[in-house]
Amino acid sequence: MNHKTIKLLRMSYLRGPNLWTYRPAIEALIDIGDLEDCPSNTLPGFYERLTAWLPGLVEHHCGIGERGGFLLRLREGTWPGHIMEHVALELQNLAGMQTGFGKARSTEVRGVYKVVIRTRQEEVGRQALLDARDLVMAAIDDTVFDVAASVRGLKALIDRHALGPSTASIVDAATQRKIPSIRLTTGNLVQLGYGSKQRRIWTAETDKTSAIAETISRDKDLTKRLLAACGVPIPDGQVVGSPAEAWEVAKDIGLPVVVKPSDANHGRGVSLDLNTQTAVEAAYTLADAEGSDVIVERFIRGQEHRVLVVGNRMVAAARGEQSCITGDGQSTVMALIDSQINTDPRRGEEEEFPLDTIRLPENSLVMLELSRQGLTPESVPAAGQVVLVQRTGVMTHDITDEVHPEVAEMAALAARVVGLDIAGIDLVASDISQPLQAQGGAIVEVNAGPGLLMHLKPAVGQPRPVGEAIVEHLFGPRDDGRVPVVGITGTEHTTPIALLLGWLMHRAGHATGVACSEGMFVQMQRIDSSHPSDWEAGQRILMNRCVDAAVLENSPRSILDEGLSYDRCHVGVVTGVPEPTGLQDHHILTREQMRTVLRTQVDVVLPQGCAVLNADDEVCAGLGELSDGDVVYYSQASEHALQAAHCEAGRRFLLVQNGQVVLWRNQTATPLLDLTQPVVARLLTRHLPLPALLAAVAAALALDMSPALVRAGVETAEPLFASA
Structure with missing residues (x-):
């Protein structure tokens, strides 16, 4: 088609690890038409207009690997898809959603490209790409584009859809600990970890937060009586x-x-x-x-302070400041508030600002404070007259390092008395570096679900790692919140592999969840046969608190459409890398492209995990070099060209020798299963092919199941397939 514009043909949200990146991303299929003949260095004024609108593009390294790398590519000549990628990333960054990963790749169709950007929020990423398309076209056509309006729109989407800053700080801290997360609602309810190892957070509340304690904290009179009974100073x-x-x-x-x-x-x-x-x-x-x-x-005379207690210890503290204006004899109170207070760069309407703007008459506390001084928003204070505008609720200064140990312990005691695992303790003291009772200070409130922003982004002082403290409170030092996860992909036999492996793990004592094309199973009982997408089915298994092991099937199409439903896995099984069929809409036409899709399953294997690969498929066997963990090969042959070197390295190789499944490691052969036994032979004849049996057995061994248990599981598996 002849045109000189950028057409968006399709936009997909890849929710999990995919062929581009480990993280969620937006993939757009675009058609640039005749702009294929118009690289950036052939467009008069394009470079100047683009860089004037987005000066931050100088920080994009691109493939050059250094500051200014992308600008160099612009001068040398690059195409609109690549430019769209960088513009979309920069617009997200300007809106406060920092990200840096992007790709632009041509397809076999002239002028048609795949453009991929990392995004933390689907709605924001989609809009960033739409705005990027419009901005690039405006720069090409030398027309107007309002960058500020685009950024405002993206910020509004972030405020509406993204996690709040408190919740995000906890999720980010969990990610740093390699603890996975699942957002359970469009709000701030988030699951950290998988299955039975999961914990849940809701802003600064956790599944350890007692409902009774929260109710007590809301009753200020009851809270004070309990505190007083335990020796905590109160007014x-x-x-x-x-x-x-x-x-x-x-x-x-x-x-x-x-x-x-x-x-x-x-x-x-x-x-x-x-x-x-x-x-x-x-x-x-x-x-x-x-x-x-x-x-x-x-x-109580003194200054207001907020002490954050997490898991019975103080982790951060902030001091409040009063807000005042000084009259000039000409301006109204409202005008002075706007010029002397609301112009503070720390103030704003969005959650990212540590201080709120003051709006009148909406702020009833400020209106009351003014009325106590005989003023209204329209009053004109005399020159030099100091007017108190706000005296409470504005915690701005980090003073964590100033808190006296006895004050920290008293705050922790207050949280324990109420029963809160996370609490914001409000206290008044003249000097936070001295004990409370000696100076007549007191604890005035104990709050559940305290805000964290004052500690994350104090107006003055050092930010505190409160998200990390909450994650440490929920998970021990060696706890990553993971249950064993096995991911299976390929184009043949993946469903029987999932069912048999789920059965073997069930026999080993695991409360196993299985998601495959036959349905969803927990403890090998079918719980759903509605056939949701592989991503949704996997997420539902991983959200189940009963599950302490998971087996999840992923088709190549599901990887292309949505990505994997888990961030990493303990075992990744690939049954083969055939020529692709039916994936033309994704422009996957060659075996090498198919390899790129299926390698996703190997890329996410944990360092302590294992890839299980079909050695009879040369391309599949070659994926072993990509595994961060161990590799177990399986083959229907009695010997294999890869066997000697693989086994000499101390790794495992499964072969079929003299009617037996044999495990080789080093120079040792261990018979595992007699294929001529009637129950095993019947299983192979009626329900699953030999490669599927080998893959399931290899995956079970990769999970450190004993040979005897594997054998017993296979020999008792036939009823499972008969009922599936």
Whole structure:
């Protein structure tokens, strides 16, 4: 087709490891038409327009491997698909979703390319590619493109769809520990680990967080009574039922006082340092709108602090700051807030900013604070007049290294008294480097599900690795959250291999989950025969808390369509690398291309794992060099050209000799299975071919199952196939 534009023919989200990368990615099939004849160095002004819009492209190394590498390719001449790749990556980076992996490859059709970009969020990656197409065409045609609007749109998609920063910090920390993760909802509920080894997080709550403890923490009066009973210093206070009662209690306790809701977090509805009846009664109304009860308590002089406790130890602490404006005799309060506070680069509407912008009259706490000073948003403070705008709820300064050990222990005790595994302890003290009681300080709140952003991105001071602390709390130092996972791919016999191996693992005592074309099985009982995609079926098995081992079948098409359903596996089985059939829509036409698809299964084998490969297929056998772990070969022959060198290296080779399946290692031969036994012969005759039997046995050995157990499992497997 003759055209000079970029047409998007297809866009696919590869959710797991794929032929391009270990990570999720967007693959776009594009047609550049007659632009195939227009590399970048032939387009007048293209380089200048593109780099003016996206100066950050200078940081893209591209294949050159150094800063400015991509710009060099632009000057020398490269094609729109490659340029789209880098533009999409840069737009994601500008939107705050950092990524650097991309590929652009031509197909056998002139002008048709595959463009692949890594993305942390499907919706963001898709839109980045669409915007990249439009931006590249605008640079070619010398028309207008609004980069800022594109970035704003991508940021909005990130805010709407991506994990929040607190949850993302925990997931990133788990990834650094090689612990896999599965996002269970479109929100922040995430599974870390697989099967029975999994843990779950929901922002800063975990599956160790007690529901009773969370309920207690929401009841501020009950929390205070429990803390006081255990010797934790707290301010005197009382639940009240009306504005008038609030004022009476305030007088009894002694002014100034604090008025706050008994069932609220994050500073909502909290008013401090109240000294008049009008202020107390107004604060009661504000607090009453937030919770079921209202508390009046003694005001503790000092600075507000938030101490984060994870697993009975303090891991971070922050100090709050008050927000003030200074009058100039001309500007209104609202104008001064905009010019003196909201211009702070630390403030913004998105979650990435440590401080929020202040909007009036929406912010009721600020409105109350102004009214206490006789001001409104339209008031004009006198020149030099200092106006307090916000006195609470803004934790900005990291002070982790300043906290006195006794204060840290008191905060940890407060979390234990309530029963929370992760808690945000709010305390007031004049000097956090000194014990609380000596200075009249007190713990004022214990919060479940505390925000982590103040510790991840403090306005002042050092970020703290709170995500790492939560992962350490959930997983021991040697725990990677993994159950044994076996992935099987190829074009022949993969289903019977999955069923037989699942049976062998079941006989070995594993609560095994199997996903294959025959359905989904747990403990070899069929739980679903609806035939979801290989990716979905694998994810459902790995989400099952009953499963302590998994066998997952992956067709070549499923790898191309969605990627693998797991990040790494303990055993990867490839039954062969044939000439491709039926994959023309993916432009997989040669055996070498098929090898690239199926090698994905070997690429994800863990270093402590094993690849199981069909030695009778030369191309398949060659995949052994790609395995990070061990390699077990199997062959229907009685001897094989690869056998000697492989076995001398201490590796295992399965052969068929004199009617027996024999395991060779070093110079030792171990008979495993008599193929002439009636039950085995019947199994081979009626239910599965010999290569499938060999592959399943080899995979079982790769999982360190004993030969005797393997033999017993094979000899009792026939009823499984009869019922499948």
